[in-house]
Amino acid sequence: MSDTKSDSEEEVKRKKQKRLCVYRDQWENTFDFITKDSANAHRAFCKICRKGFSISHGGPDHQKLEKLSKKNQTLSMFLNRDILTTDDEKIIAAELVQVYHGAKHSIPYTTTDCNGKLCSVIFPDSKIANKISLGRTKASSIAFNVLAPASLEDIVNKLKDDIYFSISTDASNHGNIKLFPILVRFYTPDIGLRVALLDFYEDPNEKAVDIFTNLKTRLEGFDLKMDNISSYSADNCNVNFGIHHSVYQLLLKENPNILPAGCPAHLLHNTVKHSMQRCDFDVENLVLKVYGHLSYHSQRVQKLKEFFMDADLEYQNITRHVTTRWLSLYPAVEKLLGSLTVLQEYFLSLGDNCPVALLKYFDDDNIKKTECYLGFFHNTLRMFQDAILLLEKEEVLCCETFDIINGLRNKIKQRIDDEFLGFACSNAMKNLESEDKESTKKNLMLFYKNALKYLEDHFDFSDNNHLSVLRIFSLKSMFSFSELTEAASKLKLIDRLDMDKLYDEYCVIKDMLKSLIEEKQQSAPEKVLSAYEQWHKLFKSMKEAPGFLNIFQMMSSIPPSNSSTERVFSLCGNAWTDSRNKLSVEHVKAELQIKINFKIKCTEFYDFVLNNKNILKCAKSQNKYSFKKKP
Incomplete structure (x- = not known):
């Protein structure tokens, strides 16, 4: 009996024994809401209710964990609200496309307040349209914190892959703000040749050291190597390409392999401008005076239209010319030449009210000479216009730059040798007196020679030029x-x-x-x-x-010209209008990055974002709102 009693006491004693068990990481595969307690290896920590609980009896208390799981099921679903369903994805994709479309076409964010409500009215049967919730705050946040960073992600990843890229910049004013874009140009076999806007910033200082510091700091901010820069492209001025102290010289200290890439398109513009300053006939003044006389006066324009009707001609608006624009003079001259007879009749009809500055071009004594000069410039400017348009093409390579400039040079030489002034000019010259004919011809030939000299002085046509070798x-x-x-x-x-x-x-x-x-x-x-x-x-x-x-x-x-930066400023002007004057520089940058970096049509963007889970997740997240981001 004593032995039996002793055995039963030992059995009871064994049953009452408890062992402390250590937390096992594999439990997280079954229960995704628990993790190890950092203070005690024998306890688990619940991520949902933020409380710890003990582990005993050789493993987790399954009944307790199951009860805890059911208790927190609603809270867990709330915390995982970023998990998207198919309908959620379509709604978010629709909102993203609306923001993308607005950024592409510079549509104010205020329209989204009305547009969201309008969609549910126009498309009452659409589940997606009825659930779109897109106001100005959300739209601007998506553009700034979702689409703009997404437009840069693939580009920056490519540039980190040790491929060569060029950097381009320039300066322009928007009111009293000095703006600088930073563009990169690179090639990969999978996406081809790309020009992308890396950054767009404000800085009142435009000294060489300031531009260089900004370039270096902002490139390093993207973890891009200075050693991979192939060339520096900017305007042809001393601050960029001066021999002793310039942005290019400072960049060479960081990377001695960087090549200079000025702007041949700007060079051609300066060639024309320099040659016209030595010409007896001021065609720019004529264009500006005619435009100034007609542009803001409806009664004058109406009277001019009557002269066009009497001549059985279709009325043509006089094109505005901006002296700093490379491509505005030729179309303005073309319009003037085509309307010259009607314009003469109109200005002579004004009598004593005709401006003296215009009368000297349109009176009977000078109209033949005016026609002669306009015919000459129409023919000559077209040569420069065609060359500039070629240099501005995004897919033109720098290896073609030398032939484009040299081709223009050869055309000028050929015209000098043949004394060719253009067919319209030659016909008009027949009506001039012999003395006027000789002086006009001499003056026009001097324009050719001045243009040729300026071009040869400012562009290296030797075989030593790297553009010639390429x-x-x-x-x-x-x-x-x-x-x-x-x-x-x-x-x-x-x-x-x-x-x-x-x-x-x-x-x-x-x-x-x-x-x-x-x-x-x-x-x-x-x-x-x-x-x-x-x-x-x-x-x-x-x-x-x-x-x-x-x-x-x-x-x-290596870019063939710096026209890409000029294009950025044009897009900036279209986006940053007087009606959108509350935009910040950062929001303008976001819109420009969306416009330039995404090469996708609005109609194709829906499928693009629907297949991009990261963009959808970012658009769904509360972190897209800057004021809700945690520091």
């Missing part, structure tokens, strides 16, 4: 490996390339390039591929040419 990439004819080596040297890539491997790549690619060149020569003019399109076609089909790709990425990143 012409081989225009693919007008096949190039040799020695020419490729010289191009790599001008791009300062010799020390960064394995030249032996590059030769092997050249041997493989040579036949492919020959076939592309032959195909181009045999194609109809409207089907001819540009140099960029040919290279892009090659790199998309051929993956094993890293050396060639490095050279092309370096070369293609």
Whole structure:
């Protein structure tokens, strides 16, 4: 009996024993709301109710955890409200598209207050339209904190991948604010040639050291390497490209391989302006005076329209010319020349009320000379206009810049040799007296010579110019490996390339390039591929040419002109109007980044964001509101 009693006492004693168990990480796979208690390894911590509880009996108390789970089910669902359903995604995508459309077309955010309510009225049967909730605060927050950062994400990730890119900047005033954009240009085989707005900031200081400091600081803010900068593009002025102290010289200290990329389009504009200053006939003054006389006077315009009706001609508005705009003078001259007879009749009909400054152009003694000069400038300015338009194209490569400028130079030389002044000018000159004819012809030939001299003084036409050496990439004819080596040297890539491997790549690619060149020569003019399109076609089909790709990425990143920054200022003016004067610089930057960096049509943007879960999640999150962000 004693033995039996002893055994039962030991059994009871064993049952009453408890062991402390250590927290196991694998429990989090089953119960996602618990985690380890940092203060006690024998306790668990509930993330929902923010309380700890003990673990005993060799494992978790399943009944207790299950009860706790059910108790906090509603709270857990509330905390996980960012988990999107299909309907939620469509609603958010619709809101994103509305904001994107507004940013693309510079539509004020105040319209979203009405637009959201309007959609539910116009489309009462649509579940999505009835659930859209988009006011001005939400719309501006989505543009600033969601779409603008999203437009930069892929671009910055590409630039961090050790590819070459150029930086472009310029300065412009908006009222009393001095604004600077920072643009990058780069190439990858998957997305092609891209120009993107990296930053847009305000700074009253425009000294070389200030511009350089801003460039360096903001590039480092994106974790971009100065060593990957291929070139610096800016306006042709001393602060940017001065020999002793300039932005370019400061950049060279950071990266000695950076190439200068001025603005040939600006050079051509200055060539015309400089040559006109030495011309007896002030065509700019004529354009400005005629526009000033008619632009803000409805009665004068109405009277002019009657003269057009009497001449059985369609009325044409006189085009405004802005002296700092590269492309405004030619269309203004074209309109004047086409309406010259009607304009003469109108101004002579004014009698003593005709402005003296205009009468000297339109009276009977001078109208023939006016027609002669307008015919000359119409022919001459078209040459410069065509060259500038080519340089402004985004897909034009720097290897084509030399031929564009040199082609214009040759046209001017040919006109000097042939004494060709344009057909309209030559016809009008027949009506001049012999003395006036000789003086006019001499003056017009002097315009050609001044333009040629200015162009040759400010552009390097020698073979030593890196733009001349890079012409081989225009693919007008096949190039040799020695020419490729010289191009790599001008791009300062010799020390960064394995030249032996590059030769092997050249041997493989040579036949492919020959076939592309032959195909181009045999194609109809409207089907001819540009140099960029040919290279892009090659790199998309051929993956094993890293050396060639490095050279092309370096070369293609150099912009042919600084027109992209001028385009930013035009877009800024369209977005930052008097009716939207409460916009901050940061919000203008966000809209510009959306416009420039996203190359997607509004109709295609819905599918794009619907397939991009990160953008949808950010748009759903409360963090899109700056005032709700935690520091």
